[in-house]
Amino acid sequence: MDLKGSILMHRYELGRLLGQGTFAKVYHARDIKNGISVAIKIIDKEKIIKVGLMEQIKREISVMRLIRHPNVVELYEVMATRTKIYFVMEYVKGGELFNKVAKGKLREIVARKYFQQLISAVDYCHSRGVCHRDLKPENLLLNENGNLKVSDFGLSALAESKQQDGLLHTTCGTPAYVAPEVINRKGYDGSKADIWSCGVILFVLLAGYLPFQDANLMAMYSKIGKAEFKFPNWFAPEVRKLITKILDPNPSTRLSISKIMENSWFRKGLESNLGIKTEKQELLPLDVESICSSTQGGEIEQKQELLSKPVHLNAFDLISYSSGFDLSGLFENSKDQKKEVRFMSNKPANTIFSKLESLAKTLRLKVVKKKQIGVMKLEGLNAGRKGVLGIEAEIFEITPDVHLVELKSSSGDTLEYQKVMKDIRPALKDIVWIWQGEPQQQDEVVPDPNLPLLHTALSQDLQ
The missing domain is CATH 1.10.510.10 (Transferase(Phosphotransferase) domain 1)
Known part of the structure; x- marks a missing residue:
């Protein structure tokens, strides 16, 4: 919806759209009282709640209120409605x-x-x-x-x-x-x-x-x-x-x-x-929790999506999680046996979780739903030699059509974990695109998903 010409909070007249991302749009605006140009970032509360970014928004507000320096973009004020958060900032028109x-x-x-x-x-x-x-x-x-x-x-x-x-x-x-x-x-x-x-x-x-x-x-x-x-x-x-x-x-x-x-x-x-020094002007006290509080409906939707919505991986994350790009050898000599495996899947997150839940029943494991987005835990029914076996499954979104899934031991005996994984791996074949770090058979033509995805993600990060 075009907001140009709209009056926000009886204070600012919105002008042209300066830029936009997944969760926010930035508009040029004019302060009606004094005619000064500002930039206003409009953040959609519902969207950031769904992907678990509210803490990041709170941190950004807290940080920008701390920093008052001539070479840092100034935050003038923060306003909010039940569905939106508004950052009113210094308008810097010279570009990047x-x-x-x-x-x-x-x-x-x-x-x-x-x-x-x-x-x-x-x-x-x-x-x-x-x-x-x-x-x-x-x-x-x-x-x-x-x-x-x-x-x-x-x-x-x-x-x-x-x-x-x-x-x-x-x-x-x-x-x-x-x-x-x-x-x-x-x-x-x-x-x-x-x-x-x-x-x-x-x-x-x-x-x-x-x-x-x-x-x-x-x-x-x-x-x-x-x-x-x-x-x-x-x-x-x-x-x-x-x-x-x-x-x-x-x-x-x-x-x-x-x-x-x-x-x-x-x-x-x-x-x-050096930039021209300005007098330090403290911002008025701000209740960040109140600004960022969600509507009741938004909170309900967040709870419903805790399992189905995976965390999005940027290019750096993808490199870090890919065994083919493991750089730990550059910094340390570690001979510890890894207690995690990863695979790429071109199935939706809901399908992956459903498969894991179905598999848990077959292997007599119980599913423990965690509050963290995109994570579930599988547990044994009985305690073993080193306690109850625990396996965490976490899904990361690389693109809307491709996910990285990590399965790792979180508790219990390592040998028991490895034994269970021998049953889990073949049972997941219908959702696995490629297991990380494992070469394909010569007669099996499967494109390596890492490089093209890394190049795409990297190019997006550098834009």
Whole structure:
């Protein structure tokens, strides 16, 4: 429905559509009181509830209210109705920095200005306990004065998101800009991962292309893990030295923000290149829970879809879950026997779950429905040598027509798990497209689903 010309909350006149995604649309709007242009992101509550993204929206609101910096897109206010959430934000009309880089490399003086403003913004975010976790040129906007504005805090993490080991454990970010320790999936310092992304961005601004790229995705991630890249011949020696220290695959020795800001190349023209400082203006208190509360009907629909709606995998997730792209060997020597198997299926999620439930009855296992989206648990009826056998089944959506299914031991004896899996595997043949990590017979012509899906997902992430 075209909302152009509509008056929102008696405050804003909506203008043209600036962009849209699966769950939200962004409109240019005008504040009726003072005529100032703003951008309004309209989020559909029902849609984000169905896919379990409400916590992410709450986090984005909390993060954007914490960050008040001249090089970060400002959140003016948040409003809501029973079905919609409205983010009223600073309108940044210069477009994405990505659009500039897509035309070719930038002059060193221009690239340094944007890098200075990026580091200034990231340093401030880190000082407030916020890690962005998805820094890339597509999330860096330019205002009418050519100043950089960091946007899209949907994947950001607050300090309280860390686990007891003090590290983050959620894999996210865009593959080409992600740090080696994030690939490792064993926990990482979000601020150090952000610094790596800043280094990749600086390289892209000066070179016009990515430092880590290869037609083979496994090879590309191997290069990231070892920080294997080459500088173009036009890179000055001092900027080569700076980028090398930032793109250090060891996060403990990677250059810190404070050291970057002390660097002689970084400091050239620093004061004149930083965004104009504004007075810090605290936002009024906001009841985030009330803003994000759902209608009763939406809550009911969410409960009904907990099993049938699988989690969507982005390109990075797909690489991480695919045994053919297992990169753990780049970082550690582990001889532990894996207690999970995965297969690809071209059947709907409901069909996969129905098959598993039917199989559980045949094998005298009970089905325990979990609250987590796209997950069910199969349990033995009696306790074995090491307790009750537990097998978790989780479905991930790669495309609407293709799913990745992971079956893993969650409790009980390993030998008992392996014995049951010998019965489960052949019984699933009518829903299995291909088992992960297993070569096909020579007379069996089955297309490898990994590469085309990875290329498709990766291209979408990099758009």
